[in-house]
Amino acid sequence: MNSVRSKILASILLITIVVAFGITMVIYRGAAKMIEQNYITVFSQRQEQTINAIDQMVQKLSYISIDVACNTEIKEAVSEYRATLKEKLLEEISENLRAFKKTDDGISSIYLLLPKERTVITSREYPVYRRKLSKKLLGQISQEISEQCRLILISDFVYDNKLILSLLERIENDKGEIIGYIFVNIENRKLYYDYLATITENNVKNAMLLKESQVITSLDMDVVKEHIIVNKYVKWMQGQENVGSDSENIYIYYKGNYSKLGLFLCIDRRKILGNLVYIRNSLTGVMILFLLISLIPAFYLTRVVYRPLKELTHTIKHVSYGELGIRARIISKDEIGSLSAEFNQMLDRIEELIQQVVEQEMQKKDAELEALQYQITPHFMYNTLNSIKCAAMLHGEKELAKLLDDFVELLQASISKRGTFLTVAEEIYVLKKYLELQNFRYGGGLTVIYEVEDSVRQCIIPRLLLQPLVENALLHGLDIKDKNSYITIRMYKKDDKLYLEVKDNGQGITKEQIQELLNSKTKKKRGLTAIGVANIKERLSLYYGDEAGLFYESSSNGTKAVIYIPIVMDAGE
Amino acid sequence: MDKKVLIKFVLIVLCFLFTGCTNKQNYNYKNNKPVIGIVTKSTDSEYWMSLVSGMNMAADELGMKTVFFSPESESEKEVQDRLAESLLVNKIDVLAVSPIDSYSEPDYINQAKKMTIPVISFDTCFEGTKIPYIGIDNKLVGYELGKELAKQMEHKGQAGIIAGDLRQSGHRQRVDGFMRYMKTEKNIEVAFIESGYANLQMSEKKVRKMKKNYPMVKGIFATSAVTALGIAQEIDGTKVKIVTVDEQKDVLDAIEQNKIAAVANQSGYRIGYETVQYIHQMLEGKELETKVLLSVQIITKDNLLNYMSNSREEYLQ
Known part of the structure; x- marks a missing residue:
């Protein structure tokens, strides 16, 4: 971590990772948002269509129930039965009901209840009618009926006690008195296969067909058993249309215009983005792979950059130990190359200077030695010459003495150490x-x-x-x-x-x-x-x-x- | 680079990357469009089809939803009442009805009042009530058609009326208007008034009987277009002039072929469109008149081409 090379490598790695991850994240988030938006748009349209289809079906059955309730033949037969209690009439009515049942595939059965007579007539093959219904059962049914509602969720009191969705309509006689009720029934199973199963795909966690707070049918069978909405979904089921999401799921809720039946979908967000997440992960993988591959050239590249520097560092280290003769090898022609050359020149110069100093020191020593030698000879020479001069003076050779005197002074001048x-x-x-x-x-x-x-x-x-x-x-x-x-x-x-x-x-x-x-x-x-x-x-x-x-x-x-x-x-x- | 600096840098980068992973945007979009429950009288004529399309068009433009109900024929009053009732029970926001019986106030009006659901009428009104009405002035239409028929009969001879169900104010008012005009024509005698033929065509037999009973009849006023077309087919080739109401393609064709003398252009599309617009304004809390009478033009062969090109331009606009 201390060499320039590792720092350069680390920098390259860091920059690459940050840029690559940054770009990946930005693209991923943009794409995710777009995909979700598109998915929600498309899916909510599909759901709207489904709920509209359910609504129209309910509307049609509602019309049929009214049609049955207002049918004069049935009315007449009922009136007659009330008067005579003939069983044959019940079969006649059942035949009529069957005819109405055939007008629409959505109808599973039609029941005609005569509460006073404790009789129910059905469009089924069996039972065609049932008489002497228990008072308890009638009490239960009348409770359901008393609510101001035409679309009810009721247990099939004639057949198997399973919950069915039923359209209720009263039959009035000429005087306006209620003489009976028509139930046009839709099986929950039919609703499930016709509508929920078609809209459902892998991404859907849960789908529910709701009537206010009651679950009519659902993908999640546990919910169907209880027929109660899971609380955490409630906040997404307000209004007629509601599209929302939290961090895990997307919720789409639509309510039928007429039937007010609600279709609720809970879609797994992760699954929608499944492919995208896969792409993101493989992209990350590829990125790491390329990063590792690119590390090899980066390793060599930094070595090329770093080698002259290393060489120079090495040389300087040796020089600092006193090996002046060593020179940096010039490998590159860049700044480091010229730095090495300059350094070499500097070393040359230093060596030269040292050589000079050494020579000067040698010369000085020589001179000192010489001077010592000279110091001996002149004194001896002066004394000798002075003695000769004296001898010449004694012998009256004044001219000779004068010459000797000149010579001594000249010698003194030329040899004297007094200064340059x-x-x-x-x-x-x-x-x-x-x-x-x-x-x-x-x-x-x-x-x-x-x-x-x-x-x-x-x-x-x-x-x-x-x-x-x-x-x-x-x-x-x-x-x-x-x-x-x-x-x-x-x-x-x-x-x-x-x-x-x-x-x-x-x-x-x-x-x-x-x-x-x-x-x-x-x-x-x-x-x-x-x-x-x-x-x-x-x-x-x-x-x-x-x-x-x-x-x-x-x-x-x-x-x-x-x-x-x-x-x-x-x-x- | 200091080690600490490097570690800090790496941490910042990691934070940045992880926030990128966890941040998820949330959507929430709610929509509550008012639902208009609409009960018409029937669906099988072009007039009603265009009315429904006019309503749907306006509802789309104004952000509302529509639920349509219609009895099989214009004679099923009980079914119509029950249909309106079922709409109320299912809590629609506004109820728009074209009543089969204009002269008895049905129970559901009271029920709607209790539920505070506004009710309005279109095409045909509830007589003697304050329920808003959007449609044409039927008396005026009858009066104007009488005038046109008289002109084409050259102001003399026998005339007859074949009306729809007279429980419906529309048909009755048309007849009233027609009769009022005919009183001003000294030389024209109204020989008969047959009623009860709304969308059901008059049977061949009845037409023949009528021809036999009233051989001198030169002009017939049929209060609905479907009846008029039926008669026109039966008596084709005679010089009997027929005038009627409701603008629809086959009637215009019949005018061109001289089978029908004149028609009052009650446009279903326009009535439908205006009705939904009225409801929209009402829901916004605007003060509105209880009667919206739409203008009517009498179309004869003379102005047919002109009318067609004008309406095409309107359509294109």
Whole structure:
């Protein structure tokens, strides 16, 4: 969980899952809503048709019951029977009832009840009629009849005591007195198979045909036995049409316009959406599968992205342990690639710097060693030379003593550890000593002219800067045997720069010779001679960079070497 | 990414996903449309069929439901009363009746009052009651048809009346209106009034007997179209002029073929439509007149084409 790679992987996974699940859910919910809506619309239309069909059937039977009740033949036969009580008349009436029964398939039987005579006549083959009905039974029936209702749910008092739906109509005589009742009966079973069974399908949990709070017939047989509505359904059975749903079921309720019979359906919501749920689940499954499959390329992809980073991290770790020689492998050409390259360069630079420091340290050690060696020799040399000078003085050789004195001072100047820099005045003093020695050496034919501006006397210059130039003039420029040899040393300020000029009146030197002088390598030799022009150049660039320089001008009248450096005054002034 | 942040993020995502699963929308839709119980006199003529379709059309438009009942023929008063009663017992919201007997107030009117179910009449009214009536002015129709018949008889000769059941105010009023006009015609004598033929056609025998008894009759007023068509068929070829009521296709055809002289266009569709509209307004609690008389046009061969094209335009609109 700590590597960048696992984070990238986790991010990819998370984004994919959220997006995919989000889209799936939105589509699922939209589709579910649409399907339910369509289902409810279609189903409620079907149910409305069914209840209308039931209603029309009831209406038709209602009409038939009225027709029977108003039938004059039956009326006459009943009146006659009441007067005579002839059984034959009952068979006649039964025949009539049978004829009416045949007019509609929905009718299971027609009964004619004559309460006063305690007689019932039926349209059945058996019993055709029944006389001497018990008073208890008649009491029960009259209770049912007394209600202001034409459509009643009554137990079949003639046949099998099963509950039947019956249309009731009174028979009146000419005087308007009630002489009997007509029952046009519909079997519950018939209602069930004709109407409920056809509307019912897998999704329907329960279907009930209701007459107010009584259940006439239902899919759920337990309910039929009790003939009472389950309480939790009641709230969906208000009004004439009611379509509603809770989280589990959809409820559709319709009431017939005429019969007021209600058809109630309870539909399982999950089953309607069964296919959709299946699609959703398989979609989720497919999604997970693809997720797993896509993990493989994601694994490799992140590896490709991550490898250079890992390489760099690895290198940095090693470097931090001090392995400077190691370099990051550059694998990619992206940001990480260039980062690695930069890092490598940085390592190169660091190594170089370290190398320099090491070299400098080595040189310093060498110099210190050398200095120690030098410190021994000069003292011995000074003492010896001073002893020689004293001996020369004792022998009255004043000139020799003077030369020795010059030489000692020159030695002191060139070896002294007092500092790298001198003032112009001090440099000239040393230069004079050197030139006197050289003059002696070459027989005194040399004339030196000093043209030094007073303002530059306290300027600081590197030690023994001019000595090599003078030496060059003596070696290459002048013919020493010529008594008219001149060296002119000029020091002046110009354009904020200090100019140091050494000029001879020799035969001059060629350009090639100048080039050779300027480019010859520094040769470290003991003593004062042959330190060389190159040494001067090197020192100038070391101390002053581009601010200082050295150039030669040469003609047949002589050679001129010029040094220019920035003006730096002695700190002591 | 911090582990805590990651866990939080995952939890939020899971919450989102699970709320998506549990949230279910609920529907609830209730509808209570008023039911009009309608009892007509019969169903077998085109007039009644168009009346029923007019009622159904208006009920559909106004969001009401209809339950129709009808006796087999216009003579079954008891059956009609029982049908109306059964509608009341089944608690319809309004009862609309076209009574077979206009002159006796049936028991169910009282019953309806007790149950506070409003009753209205259409096509035929209850005489002497305050029960609202929607239909044509039958006296005026009789009067106008008399005028037309007199014109076609050239104001002379014998005329006869074949009326429907005179217990129905409609037929009686038509006869009354006809008679009132005929009193103004000095040279026309009303030779006979036969009654009791509503939707049942006059038998061949009776027509022949009538022809024999009244050979001088030049014009006949039949109060219902079905009777008129029956007679027209029997006496085809003679110069007897027949006028009648009820607009229906076969009567218009008969006019075109000169078999019937004139018809008062009592449109069943319009009466049906207006009746349901009246009920709708009544249920909304509007103050309404107790009589809504619809205008009637007398159609003869002269204005038949014009009338047909107008009614087609109306139909198309």
